[in-house]
Amino acid sequence: MTQCCINPSILSADFVNLEAELKRISNADAVHVDVMDNHFVPNLTIGLPVVQRIQAVSPVPLDAHLMIADADRWAPGFADAGLASVTFHAEAAIAPIKLARELRARGAKAGMALRPGTPVEPYLDMLSELDMLLIMTVEPGFGGQAFLDVTLPKIRRARNAIDGSGIGVAIQVDGGITEDTIARAAEAGANVFVAGSAVYGADDPAAAIDRLRQAGSETLRSAAE
Numbered sequence: 001m002t003q004c005c006i007n008p009s010i011l012s013a014d015f016v017n018l019e020a021e022l023k024r025i026s027n028a029d030a031v032h033v034d035v036m037d038n039h040f041v042p043n044l045t046i047g048l049p050v051v052q053r054i055q056a057v058s059p060v061p062l063d064a065h066l067m068i069a070d071a072d073r074w075a076p077g078f079a080d081a082g083l084a085s086v087t088f089h090a091e092a093a094i095a096p097i098k099l100a101r102e103l104r105a106r107g108a109k110a111g112m113a114l115r116p117g118t119p120v121e122p123y124l125d126m127l128s129e130l131d132m133l134l135i136m137t138v139e140p141g142f143g144g145q146a147f148l149d150v151t152l153p154k155i156r157r158a159r160n161a162i163d164g165s166g167i168g169v170a171i172q173v174d175g176g177i178t179e180d181t182i183a184r185a186a187e188a189g190a191n192v193f194v195a196g197s198a199v200y201g202a203d204d205p206a207a208a209i210d211r212l213r214q215a216g217s218e219t220l221r222s223a224a225e
């Protein structure tokens with residue numbers, strides 16, 4: 001069975017007590033770091049120097065999601081910082097294949113993200129260049145939005161293409177993931193789940209991660225049977 005990974009989105013974390021906050025979610029598979037530039041998305045968060053500090057104190061690997069313009073220029077620096085994976089947006093990259101190769105050459109897993117309205121088909125021939133395909137299940141920019149069911153057929157098409165090609169690319173989904181929506185996304189073919197509000201909004205974030213992982217794993221298990 002494909003492994004079910006839960007990556008809490010740092011956008012919903014308490015930055016004042018960040019080190020303690022990260023310890024509270026140390027049962028996560030990775031911390032999803034939302035980098036936004038107020039150009040590619042209408043929100044501004046953090047840049048590489050702050051991400052490097054987070055990397056220095058995080059007990060779990062970092063999974064950077066770059067919601068930034070000019071990805072070809074900026075993404076390699078995040079790989080150089082030693083992050084486990086770096087995901088750029090297809091819509092923000094001029095040469096996505098070259099960029100994915102560069103990320104891998106610098107030691108990071110290469111991820112590519114698609115906005116809800118961006119089709120996956122133009123990118124199916126570059127799957128072998130990727131470790132992870134991120135299908136956004138909300139418009140990127142803000143936490144706390146409702147999961148877009150309209151993205152489920154795209155997840156299904158991506159899963160079919162990946163399984164048909166025999167290439168081991170993970171499908172990550174991000175936005176509106178809860179104990180309810182995770183089953184729909186997993187049934188469609190996702191296996192890495194980013195959750196902000198559902199984790200940090202819970203009284204016990206670690207227990208929320210365990211519940212999400214259990215819900216996702218059960219669906220993946222029955223899909224494999």
Ligand SMILES: O=C(CO)[C@@H](O)[C@H](O)COP(=O)(O)O
Nearest residue numbers: 009140141143144176196197
């Ligand atoms: O980056 C984004 C949205 O752009 C996501 O990572 C959200 O931060 C996830 O938060 P929830 O939808 O789970 O509250």
